[in-house]
Amino acid sequence: xxxxxxxxxxxxxxxxxxxxxxxxxxxxxxxxxxxxxxxxxxxxxxxxxxxxxxxxxxxxxxxxxxxxxxxxxxxxxxxxxxxxxxxxxxxxxxxxxxxxxxxxxxxxxxxxxxxxxxxxxxxxxxxxxxxxxxxxxxxxxxxxxxxxxxxxxxxxxxxxxxxxxxxxxxxxxxxxxxxxxxxxxxxxxxxxxxxxxxxxxxxxxxxxxxxxxxxxxxxxxxxxxxxxxxxxxxxxxxxxxxxxxxxxxxxxxxxxxxxxxxxxxxxxxxxxxxxxxxxxxxxxxxxxxxxxxxxxxxxxxxxxxxxxxxxxxxxxxxxxxxxxxxxx
Amino acid sequence: xxxxxxxxxxxxxxxxxxxxxxxxxxxxxxxxxxxxxxxxxxxxxxxxxxxxxxxxxxxxxxxxxxxxxxxxxxxxxxxxxxxxxxxxxxxxxxxxxxxxxxxxxxxxxxxxxxxxxxxxxxxxxxxxxxxxxxxxxxxxxxxxxxxxxxxxxxxxxxxxxxxxxxxxxxxxxxxxxxxxxxxxxxxxxxxxxxxxxxxxxxxxxxxxxxxxxxxxxxxxxxxxxxxxxxxxxxxxxxxxxxxxxxxxxxxxxxxxxxxxxxxxxxxxxxxxxxxxxxxxxxxxxxxxxxxxxxxxxxxxxxxxxxxxxxxxxxxxxxx
Numbered sequence: 326x327x328x329x330x331x332x333x334x335x336x337x338x339x340x341x342x343x344x345x346x347x348x349x350x351x352x353x354x355x356x357x358x359x360x361x362x363x364x365x366x367x368x369x370x371x372x373x374x375x376x377x378x379x380x381x382x383x384x385x386x387x388x389x390x391x392x393x394x395x396x397x398x399x400x401x402x403x404x405x406x407x408x409x410x411x412x413x414x415x416x417x418x419x420x421x422x423x424x425x426x427x428x429x430x431x432x433x434x435x436x437x438x439x440x441x442x443x444x445x446x447x448x449x450x451x452x453x454x455x456x457x458x459x460x461x462x463x464x465x466x467x468x469x470x471x472x473x474x475x476x477x478x479x480x481x482x483x484x485x486x487x488x489x490x491x492x493x494x495x496x497x498x499x500x501x502x503x504x505x506x507x508x509x510x511x512x513x514x515x516x517x518x519x520x521x522x523x524x525x526x527x528x529x530x531x532x533x534x535x536x537x538x539x540x541x542x543x544x545x546x547x548x549x550x551x552x553x554x555x556x557x558x559x560x561x562x563x564x565x566x567x568x569x570x571x572x573x574x575x576x577x578x579x580x581x582x583x584x585x586x587x588x589x590x591x592x593x594x595x596x597x598x599x600x601x602x603x604x605x606x607x608x609x610x611x612x613x614x615x616x617x618x619x620x621x622x623x624x625x626x627x628x629x630x631x632x633x634x635x636x637x638x639x640x641x642x643x644x645x646x647x648x649x650x651x652x653x
Numbered sequence: 654x655x656x657x658x659x660x661x662x663x664x665x666x667x668x669x670x671x672x673x674x675x676x677x678x679x680x681x682x683x684x685x686x687x688x689x690x691x692x693x694x695x696x697x698x699x700x701x702x703x704x705x706x707x708x709x710x711x712x713x714x715x716x717x718x719x720x721x722x723x724x725x726x727x728x729x730x731x732x733x734x735x736x737x738x739x740x741x742x743x744x745x746x747x748x749x750x751x752x753x754x755x756x757x758x759x760x761x762x763x764x765x766x767x768x769x770x771x772x773x774x775x776x777x778x779x780x781x782x783x784x785x786x787x788x789x790x791x792x793x794x795x796x797x798x799x800x801x802x803x804x805x806x807x808x809x810x811x812x813x814x815x816x817x818x819x820x821x822x823x824x825x826x827x828x829x830x831x832x833x834x835x836x837x838x839x840x841x842x843x844x845x846x847x848x849x850x851x852x853x854x855x856x857x858x859x860x861x862x863x864x865x866x867x868x869x870x871x872x873x874x875x876x877x878x879x880x881x882x883x884x885x886x887x888x889x890x891x892x893x894x895x896x897x898x899x900x901x902x903x904x905x906x907x908x909x910x911x912x913x914x915x916x917x918x919x920x921x922x923x924x925x926x927x928x929x930x931x932x933x934x935x936x937x938x939x940x941x942x943x944x945x946x947x948x949x950x951x952x953x954x955x956x957x958x959x960x961x962x963x964x965x966x967x968x969x970x971x972x
Contacts, residue, residue, distance in 0.1 A: 350788075375788070381818070386777045386811035393781020396766065397716060398789060401781075417808075420771050421778060429759035429767055430749035431968040465969050489971040 326509070331472075332501040334479035334508065335364045335440070339402065342486045343372050346400060349486065352378040352391060353404030353440075360404055362442065362501050388414030388439070392422045392491075395437040402486055407453045408441035408495060422491040423466030437492070438485045444497035444535055444585060445617075445633050450624035456586035456617075458533065461493045462563040462595065468492040468516055469563040473537040475505040477560060480514035488516060497535040497585075519566035521573065525553035528643055529573040532558060533584035533592060536615075536634070540583050543639035554643065562592055570596065571603045578609035579646045583639050588616030610649035613642040659867060664930050665939070667709065667866050671701040671918045672943035674725045677734055680947045681724070681741055681755075685901045689955060690741045694755050697725035699896035702917040703828050704729035706869025706891075707796065710877050711764070716782040716795040718775035719768035721756045722828075722895075726798055727768075732760035734947060738954035746957040750964060772834075773799060773806035776825070780812045783823035783886070794880040796824035802833030804847040813854040813888075822880035824873065825851065825888040828863065830895040832906060851888035863891030864917040893917070 329337075343349045351368055357379045359366035369377040380387045384405060391401040405411045411418065418439070425433045445454045461469045468490050472478040478496065485492040522537060523544050532540035537558045544554035555573050559566060574580045580600055582593035597612035615634045623632055678696045685694045697704070700722070708729035711717070719726045727737060732748065740747030741755050749759055756770040766782065769775040779797035786793035803809050804827070816823045827847045831838050844850065851858035857879065861868045869891055876887030894915040898904050905912070913919055922940075925931040 350784075381811070381815060383808075383811035383815065386780065386808045386815060389774070389777025389808060390781040390784065390812075390815065393718075393778035393795075394784045395781070396778070397782040397785035397795075399781075399785050416771055416774055417777055421769065421774060425767060426971050427968050428749060428753045428757040429761075430747070430752050431971070432749065432759050432761055433767060434971045468970070 326506045328504045329475045329507045330501070331475040331478045331503050331505070332362055332364055334475040335482055335496065336366060338479045338482035338486070339365065339368055340371060342483055343368065343376065348398060348400045349402060350376055350378055350394065350399050351402045351404070352380055352387065354380055354382055354406050356404055361406060362498070364440070365404065384410050384413035385417065389417035389421060391437050391439070392417055392425070392435055395435045396425060396433045400436045400486065402438045402440065405439055405441040408443040408457050409452045409455050411439070411441055411457070419464050423464045426490070427466060434489045435491045436489045438482070438494055439491065440494045440496060442498050443495045444499050445622055445629055446499040448624050448626045448629060451621040454622040456534070456584065458495055458562050459586060459590060459592045459595070462592055466491070467563060468561065469495065470516060470561050471495045471534040472560060473500065473534060473558050475503065476508040477514060479508045480512060481516065481560060484514060484516050492516070495534065499535050514560070517561045517564045517566055519557055519559045519569040521555060521569070522558050523554065523556040525555035525577070527553045527577055528579035528581065528646060529555045529557060529570070529577045530639060530643065531570060531580065531582045531596065532556060533562070536583040536585055539634065539636055540639055543636040543643065546636060546640060547643060552643065552647065565596065567599055567603065571600060574600055574604050575607045578607055580608070581613045581615060581639060581642045581646060583615040583634060585633055586616055587619050588614050589619045591616050609651060610646040613646050615639050615642050661930055664925055667705050668922060668925060668931065668936065669939050669943065670705040670708070670729055671866065671921060672940045673734070673946065674701045674704060674728045675918050676940070676943040676947040677728055677738070678724060680951050681738070682897070682901055684742065684951060684955070691743065692754055694741070694901040695722040695899065696897045696901060697722050699830070699894045699915065699917060700725050700828055700863070702866040702921065703826065703863045703869055703891045703893060706866045707826055707873045709870050710874035711794065711796070713764055714791065715764050715793050716766050716779065716786065717764055718766055718779040718782070718795070718797050719758070720772065720775055720799050720803070721768070721770050722800065723758060723768040723798065724755070727758045727760055727765045730760065730765040731763040732758065732765055735950040735953045738950050739957050742954050743959070744954060744957040745960040746954070751960045752964070752968070773803035773809050775799065776803065776812045777808050780816055780821065780823060783816065783821035786822050792881040794822045794824060794877050796826050798826045798828065800833065801827065801829040801831065801838050801847055802841070804844070804850060805841050810850065813851060813856055816886040817854045817856050820883065820885035822883070823886040824876050824880065825856070825886065826873070827888070827890040828893050829890055830893045832895055832899070834899050835903070846890060848888050848890040856886050856888050858888040858890065860890040860892065863893035864915070864920055866917070866921055
């Protein structure tokens, strides 16, 4: 199987979907120039400026404009350059995109995909590095997708674009140049389906986005010490594939959740709560969380390194879970 | 106002439309006072001229996006008043099955797409619909209707900029009634005429007397024509009077004695009688028929069943 990069998976998904559906409009800041990372490279040459639309730096309005276009016949794919900037568009996202289908009694649909770069790396600082998936997952009416592999980036973006709801498609900047197998021709991945990245019997580790890789690294090291970890990639955070997670936890009895967002109020808290409701008796230890400390993302790479949890923090959480003595 | 160039049938239609809106709002106020409508009810008494004038200059497949005070525009577009009243009362037969209510009416089949409870929130939506309209190539236009309070919001300015930059077929219809929620406009800005902002962005603008339905109609018709011809957006500012308080239960800013002289429906009716375009008895009959229709709508709405409990969690996502 040929290999590709994550960023190319995204670019390919856009090219292919635009060929199939003339209502798709790619819009956002600098998209005609490929955006800062090249995700939209080649689109304007292929489809012209009427379908690949450069917008002013007006996030509050371009989110709303994309919603307005979506409810009147277009299928916009909006790029928000960094997810941090979506804070400016939260009214349109939370009050309009997420609620219009419901508030109108199902009369309007909002087939909108919002792509946004997230994640820490390279000293970008507090306004270009956040992971905000928990905010979006808290809002009824939104879908939230966070792919890890290049093949998933392509497959899930295609599924997001075809979905008739507003989908937040979160791309970790640190994954853009990672390589992986290409998506097989005609292969599809539905939203809301988790995948087991590594099978194991002793403990379940769930990683979000780039932290899937961190979890896999931790699992390799644990294997050297005789601990076989199962690694789950949820891929979609809303709606969450709880069944896959719970069935794994029922076999292993242990769960560690790792994400790059701050641990407090993160998506891990929600997953932990739901797993303990569904599998309390099978759990041999409390669900452990590994996330960033409760601070903004620092800029200095010396501090950044401390901020993002690595495999050693995941291993430490695994050890605490396995060593936990449950008093009957 | 000159009525001479308008046919008697059209003049009569305006009066019928305005009386229907007025009767609906009066009935809504009455039902609200009886506790049969909940929530925050923002009535549009005094704004009938803008709604009727605008609707008369637009096509059924044009898009209108209202704000929190938008009953008048939905009615003027032709939304079913029974379904509207049922929506206000939270019944299953409402336009949105009781999930939208007074501030989130939606009747896309007559071009009243949706309304928003967030001041200025509808402007970017209308901008997006204008983009859809341009791409569809059917010479449709998209209109955002907002009050003077929206002029101090960021999206108002961003949307003016983009609509102008891309020459989108969009109408900015401002109902400048001098009050932003509870505060006079002068508390919020030194800019008295919102149309002044349009100048900066190169958007053609006009300020008209919102109490003159024919002036509104003419201004909107010109803006619509410009949009359909691919010449971009326009800004129509209508100077109006909000005859009730910000929402029901709050006091009107006007003295009782003042209200009649600022009342767009009475002004238009008097004008038609004075010009001989309509007999006093005919005008009385138009008002009576409007009230009768609304009475029947209200009865049907309040007799309608409540939504089933399972409706709380349906339509969260489109399936």
